[in-house]
Amino acid sequence: EVQLVESGGGLVQTGGSLRLSCAASGITFNNYAMSWVRQVPGKGLEWVSGISGRGEIRYYADSVRGRFTISRDNSKNTLFLQMDNLRAEDTALYYCASQPGGTGFLYYMDVWGKGTTVTVSS
Amino acid sequence: DIVMTQSPDSLAVSLGERATVNCKSSQSVLYSSSNKNYLAWFQQKPGQPPKLLIYWASTRESGVPDRFSGSGSATDFTLTITSLQAEDVAVYYCQQYYRTPPTFGQGTKVEIK
Numbered sequence: 276e277v278q279l280v281e282s283g284g285g286l287v288q289t290g291g292s293l294r295l296s297c298a299a300s301g302i303t304f305n306n307y308a309m310s311w312v313r314q315v316p317g318k319g320l321e322w323v324s325g326i327s328g329r330g331e332i333r334y335y336a337d338s339v340r341g342r343f344t345i346s347r348d349n350s351k352n353t354l355f356l357q358m359d360n361l362r363a364e365d366t367a368l369y370y371c372a373s374q375p376g377g378t379g380f381l382y383y384m385d386v387w388g389k390g391t392t393v394t395v396s397s
Numbered sequence: 398d399i400v401m402t403q404s405p406d407s408l409a410v411s412l413g414e415r416a417t418v419n420c421k422s423s424q425s426v427l428y429s430s431s432n433k434n435y436l437a438w439f440q441q442k443p444g445q446p447p448k449l450l451i452y453w454a455s456t457r458e459s460g461v462p463d464r465f466s467g468s469g470s471a472t473d474f475t476l477t478i479t480s481l482q483a484e485d486v487a488v489y490y491c492q493q494y495y496r497t498p499p500t501f502g503q504g505t506k507v508e509i510k
Contacts, residue, residue, distance in 0.1 A: 310499070312447075319490070319501060319502075319503050319504050320439075320447065320490055320492075320501040320504075321501070322498050322499045322500065322501070325497070325499070334497045334498065336498050337498075370446055370447075374494075380497070381435060381494050381495065381496070381497070382494060383437040383449060383452035383453075383492075383494055384437070384439075384447075384449065384492075384494075384499075385449050385452070385458070386449075387446040387447055387448070387449075388446065389445075389446055390446060
């Protein structure tokens with residue numbers, strides 16, 4: 276069974292940093308592109324960042340480019356999101372999701388974790 | 398960015414009746430060389446992550462009941478739930494993966510009348 280488990284969320288002050296992790300099991304991790312998607316409680320879904328299976332191509336939403344860095348460690352089946360210079364508007368539940376695209380990125384998100392909550396307060 | 402617009406924002410349907418959710422993209426998500434529409438549908442129940450229902454606009458994910466179906470092409474898509482069940486109460490999202498950034502519709506809340 277494919278499973279994604281996020282961790283690393285928490286309460287941080289404006290301007291602070293957090294590092295999210297997403298541990299994958301049940302898949303050949305480097306065959307999957309991965310994305311982070313966030314959701315403010317009661318609101319819709321916003322894609323944040325994505326990375327190809329080998330990690331050579333990275334994508335960011337305009338709202339986080341220059342502040343967030345996505346990476347992956349395929350030897351440990353783990354995806355990361357380094358979040359710096361956090362703002363109040365980054366407060367959300369952050370999900371990781373797998374995309375069965377192999378070396379590509381433009382694929383549907385087939386499995387989602389349960390999410391980790393990030394709260395940024397002043 | 399490709400803008401995804403769903404309609405209606407919410408709908409109430411009687412048990413056993415049909416529910417239809419529409420999704421319109423601001424530009425075509427049909428990749429002509431493969432003739433595939435880069436469009437997915439998700440179901441999200443309260444307190445749960447989104448669940449993939451449909452990809453390539455009309456391919457049902459493994460394990461998804463066959464009362465869920467997707468149709469449409471290019472810019473206009475539909476998710477149909479034939480014979481609505483109580484467990485189908487949820488918010489439904491469409492999403493394009495034709496171009497980065499991947500973008501989602503605003504969601505449609507389906508309730509029981």
